[in-house]
Amino acid sequence: MSAYGTPGGPVVHDPVTLPADDNVNKYTFCVELKGGEWFLQKGKMIAYYGAIEFNGIGHGRLDRLVRTSFHSPLHASDWVVAAGSGKMLLADRAFDVNSYDLDDGNLTIRAGNLLAFQPSLALKQSIVPGFLTLIGTGKFVAASNGPVVFLEPPIRVDPQALVGWADCPSPCHHYDHGYLTGVMGGLRAMTGLGGASGEEHQFEFVGAGTVLLQSSETLMAERATGVVPPEPGVPGGGGAAPGGHGPQSSAAPRLPGQLGDLQRRFGL
Amino acid sequence: MTFREINTKMVEATVLPGQRLFSQRGAMLAYRGEVSFTPSVQGGQGGVMSMIGRRVAGEATPLMSVEGSGTVFFGHGGHHVHVINLTGDTLYVEADRLLAFEGTLRQGTMFMGSQGGVMGLVRGQVTGQGLFTTTLQGQGSVAVMAHGGVFEIPITPQRPVHVDPQAYVAHHGDVRNRLSTALGWRDMVGRGSGEAFQLELSGSGTVYVQASEEKL
Numbered sequence: 001m002s003a004y005g006t007p008g009g010p011v012v013h014d015p016v017t018l019p020a021d022d023n024v025n026k027y028t029f030c031v032e033l034k035g036g037e038w039f040l041q042k043g044k045m046i047a048y049y050g051a052i053e054f055n056g057i058g059h060g061r062l063d064r065l066v067r068t069s070f071h072s073p074l075h076a077s078d079w080v081v082a083a084g085s086g087k088m089l090l091a092d093r094a095f096d097v098n099s100y101d102l103d104d105g106n107l108t109i110r111a112g113n114l115l116a117f118q119p120s121l122a123l124k125q126s127i128v129p130g131f132l133t134l135i136g137t138g139k140f141v142a143a144s145n146g147p148v149v150f151l152e153p154p155i156r157v158d159p160q161a162l163v164g165w166a167d168c169p170s171p172c173h174h175y176d177h178g179y180l181t182g183v184m185g186g187l188r189a190m191t192g193l194g195g196a197s198g199e200e201h202q203f204e205f206v207g208a209g210t211v212l213l214q215s216s217e218t219l220m221a222e223r224a225t226g227v228v229p230p231e232p233g234v235p236g237g238g239g240a241a242p243g244g245h246g247p248q249s250s251a252a253p254r255l256p257g258q259l260g261d262l263q264r265r266f267g268l
Numbered sequence: 269m270t271f272r273e274i275n276t277k278m279v280e281a282t283v284l285p286g287q288r289l290f291s292q293r294g295a296m297l298a299y300r301g302e303v304s305f306t307p308s309v310q311g312g313q314g315g316v317m318s319m320i321g322r323r324v325a326g327e328a329t330p331l332m333s334v335e336g337s338g339t340v341f342f343g344h345g346g347h348h349v350h351v352i353n354l355t356g357d358t359l360y361v362e363a364d365r366l367l368a369f370e371g372t373l374r375q376g377t378m379f380m381g382s383q384g385g386v387m388g389l390v391r392g393q394v395t396g397q398g399l400f401t402t403t404l405q406g407q408g409s410v411a412v413m414a415h416g417g418v419f420e421i422p423i424t425p426q427r428p429v430h431v432d433p434q435a436y437v438a439h440h441g442d443v444r445n446r447l448s449t450a451l452g453w454r455d456m457v458g459r460g461s462g463e464a465f466q467l468e469l470s471g472s473g474t475v476y477v478q479a480s481e482e483k484l
Contacts (some may be wrong), residue, residue, distance in 0.1 A: 044339045107307060145346050146275065146276070146277035146278065146343070146346060147275045147276075147277070147278075149274055149275065149278060149341070151298065154300065155298055155299070155300050156299055156300075157297070157298040158296055158298060161297035161298060161341075161343070176305065199293075199294065199332065200304040200305075202298075202299075208393065211298075213280035213297060213298055213341070214342045215274070215275055215277040215297065215346075217343075222401075230412050
């Protein structure tokens with residue numbers, strides 16, 4: 001805090017008073033670079049002091065770095081490498097920003113929520129589509145809508161409220177459609193009367209670990225995470241398995257008032 | 269206490285067997301234990317007549333009933349959440365601001381015109397409440413959503429409170445409300461202060477105000 005910041009007025013920062021690798025406020029994070037490098041998502045840097053260079057990934061000079069800590073070549077265009085010395089501020093549309101330390105661990109996070117990470121971490125595409133896994137030791141910065149809440153499994157989480165998970169096995173889908181069974185439930189499923197509760201589908205976590213939850217269901221804009229190569233056996237790869245177990249297409253047009261996807265899910 | 273505020277945008281609710289909660293559909297973030305979520309056709313309590321009443325009044329927000337045993341986390345749309353405990357008195361709140369409430373509370377619909385006649389209707393239009401508003405009565409707690417943080421202002425007989433209609437969230441207690449206008453010639457020529465209408469609440473009770481003039 002500087003001397004000319006009037007009491008009660010806005011806090012004025014200069015290069016010396018800015019925190020090093022810490023939050024400036026809830027919505028801004030300050031990274032200190034001392035000749036090192038950071039990976040950051042394009043467009044998340046809002047200001048910087050000092051001599052920092054921002055290079056797109058894919059240039060020859062950064063090849064080695066990308067090879068060792070960036071294992072998702074297909075979405076390299078969304079990321080830049082900041083190198084040099086100085087302090088830079090990261091923020092994303094007034095979402096809450098926080099840094100997390102990984103100590104020889106692994107953490108999977110929704111691709112849109114990850115803002116930046118140290119090259120000592122390795123970034124990999126998770127097998128769950130739309131998620132990225134960070135492995136190793138280091139610091140990363142992530143945004144969330146509202147503060148992040150840490151919970152322990154067993155827990156079932158609304159897909160939109162999930163930010164990520166650490167150390168526990170990948171989640172599985174949980175479908176809950178108790179109210180669609182029985183006579184009244186059948187009637188309900190047939191006519192669409194009464195609507196859906198919106199909570200028929202959750203991600204279920206079991207085992208030891210931590211689940212990161214954001215406190216609202218507004219999602220950040222989806223970030224392209226690249227596509228996986230179309231090979232048989234790769235989920236989401238689009239490689240149709242022999243035998244026709246590819247994505248099913250619903251041929252019949254949907255009637256108004258029907259529950260849509262739910263019915264197909266529950267086999268109604 | 270059923271609802272516990274975890275942070276400004278999230279509440280944790282304990283569900284016990286035999287106790288029912290109502291919540292807005294799709295507002296569940298996570299849960300532990302065996303909990304079932306059933307869309308409530310009637311949109312709350314009170315049987316079919318109440319349902320028709322709510323439908324007619326436009327206060328039929330899609331609700332679901334939450335039953336079972338476990339813990340449920342609620343939050344919705346990044347809105348701030350505020351927990352209000354009721355001890356026998358009536359809370360007046362717009363139905364779409366209800367995030368979750370206990371099944372022990374009695375839900376009703378009130379015609380704005382029944383408080384102040386035609387001016388009550390005008391008031392409903394200005395505050396965005398429409399012609400009807402929802403009432404919750406009894407013992408229990410309610411989680412209410414608002415845009416921006418919520419603060420409560422006590423209303424005492426000597427001190428009526430003036431609230432910007434757009435920032436009004438809810439009120440409870442023995443409160444009369446009235447729309448006070450401060451229209452002058454400046455408003456007519458388009459040079460008004462933008463604060464021509466205010467909600468004047470008098471009596472004894474509490475009014476909840478959000479720190480924003482944005483609707484949900």
